[in-house]
Amino acid sequence: MSNHVALPTVPDTGPDTAGAPVPVRIAAIAALGGLLFGFDSAVINGAVSAIESRFAVSSAVLGFAVASALLGAAGGAVLAGRIADRYGRLTTMQVAAAMFLVSALGTGFAFNVETLVLFRIVGGVGVGLASVIAPAYIAEISPARVRGRLGSLQQLAIVVGIFAALLVDYALAALAGGSREELWFGLEAWRWMFLSMTVPALVYGFLTLTIPESPRYLVAKGRIGEARGILGTLLGEQGIDLRIESIRATLGHERTPSLRDLRGPALGLLPIVWIGIGLSVFQQFVGINVIFYYSSILWQAVGFDENSSLVITVVTSVVNIATTLVAIAFVDRIGRRPLLIIGSAGMAVTLTTMAVVFATASTTVVDGVTTPHLTGLQGPIALIAANLFVVAFGMSWGPVVWVLLGEAFPNRIRAAALSLAAGAQWAANWVITVSFPAMKELSLGLSYGFYAVCAVLSLLFVLRWVKETKGRELEDMDAA
Structure with a gap:
């Protein structure tokens, strides 16, 4: 989040503390x-x-x-x-x-x-x-x-x-x-x-x-002695006074962020703010949380028993951890935008595969509820596609969106823009989460078809509007 x-911007002039x-x-x-x-x-x-x-x-x-x-x-x-x-x-x-x-x-x-x-x-x-x-x-x-x-x-x-x-x-x-x-x-x-x-x-x-408490908070409250001791433990003794003065200077220039700072010519907001909102919404509209909130009942609905469904869900979460580690390793090497493009393409293919499998599966209707039944290769294909979808998301849109949201906004609007983008993400998460049970009863094929369309739109969105931020200083970001 x-x-x-x-x-604060605190210079690290002390010894190398990487270890x-x-x-x-x-x-x-x-x-x-x-x-x-x-x-x-x-x-x-x-x-x-x-x-x-x-x-x-x-x-x-x-x-x-x-x-x-x-x-x-x-x-x-x-x-x-x-x-x-x-x-x-x-x-x-x-x-x-x-x-x-x-x-x-x-x-x-x-x-x-x-x-x-x-x-x-x-x-x-x-x-x-x-x-x-x-x-x-x-x-x-x-x-x-x-x-x-x-x-x-x-x-x-x-x-x-x-x-x-x-x-x-x-x-x-x-x-x-x-x-x-x-x-x-x-x-x-x-x-x-x-x-x-x-x-x-x-x-x-x-x-x-x-x-310990944050040194920044302690400086803000005038507890300089406590802040000095903690900074010495964390960063080494060299340059402690410079660090404290840097924090004081940052605090002196800060003001409470306001949504008024985000106003611009693009439907009332700055273009970069809309890009942040778009990243947040697409991250949720591809349906990732359907996998993590509902996967057990999803797999039960298509024929797996409860025990097998939970095993599948655990395996999927392991895949998510592994791909997150991949993203952490490569986000500073190949860049943010390429990872998003690769991820969107992968999600579009895997979600489309799941949509086709569920749409063509045989169904039964009980009390108005349509339940698909996967036969032959349909079950393994759906299972592989679901996990490859998690791979595509976990190495791209999962962690990379948060990296971009932290980097892309100019300093003067960063806090307010992040607040608005985070609100949009929670709202999008809520919409997808609350709508899935009803969509599942209507048609799983239609549900995953919608998520696949959103994945395609996310690809077009990145290609058209998202700029690479790798290697750029935060002060160089432009609000235009």
Whole structure:
């Protein structure tokens, strides 16, 4: 997610700290917020079918229940910067951990779908806070020479969190003999899936007590002595006074960003802002979260049993981790734009393949619901195409969009533009998530056909409007 907290430009004139263990340890703890972000987002995957039957909800209500966390996330993301600037980065992390914990308990013991939605929203607020504060804090405590690598821990933590959630879902369902079956203490497996989030929430909350506050926040609050000690530990003793003065100078020039700064001639906004919004919307409209939120019921709908569906989902999350590592390795070598182009082309081909497979599959209609049945090679082809789609997305539009959003905006509008682009991404995520159950009942072929069209449009969008930012200084970005 985006970083709504303005960051200082702190010269790194000290020794090369690329191998220093302290910043790495601190950044890894902060990145656990991303792990909880991924865990909370994906844990519902294995519980979807059980929730549908336990509370006897319609597809529309089910879609809203799954997507409800995104509503909280939007609010949490908007509030994160203000909370962090007023109360501190560590306090914000601890509030996020507390909300994750409350959400885990509330959803695990939910007695109706309304309660489930309420606590999903609470967890979503934690997601929004963590998605903003973790990368902000990492950037503020990292030596310049390793800031990029340490910053990438956030994206890596998110996909690891998704994997962990899906693995837990599979293990619990396997132990119980199904997500609807009782496991321990009279509670069904799907409830334990949500309750499992208490473990990483408690670990995250505890570990935030072991890391220092951001030096930038301390300088802003006039706590210079504390900031000096932390900067010395993180960056070395040389040039501490220069760093503190640099932070002071940055703080002195900062002002609260306003949406008025984004006004321009292109339908009321600057062209670069529309490009950021377009990147955010296309990242979601290709349907990636359908894979991570609904894949278990998707594969069950086409003939796989629940156990096999969860295994497929876990394998897919491993693929996502591997391709994210590929993107981290190559984004500074071959550039952002080429990766997006390759990714869009790959997504268009794989999504079209899935659309054709589902559209040509035999179907049965029960109570007005059309269910496809994959026969012969259709199942393996759909499975391979789905995982290749994740490969194409994971090595391109997943991490690269966030790199571009952090680089492409000029300094004077970066915070406000990132806020608007992040809002557009949460909104697009919500639309896709809440609409899929109904679209699935209408036609999976049509659903994946729509995502394929969006992938093609994303390719045309990049070719026409997205410029390469590799190797360019942030100060050189033009708002025109």
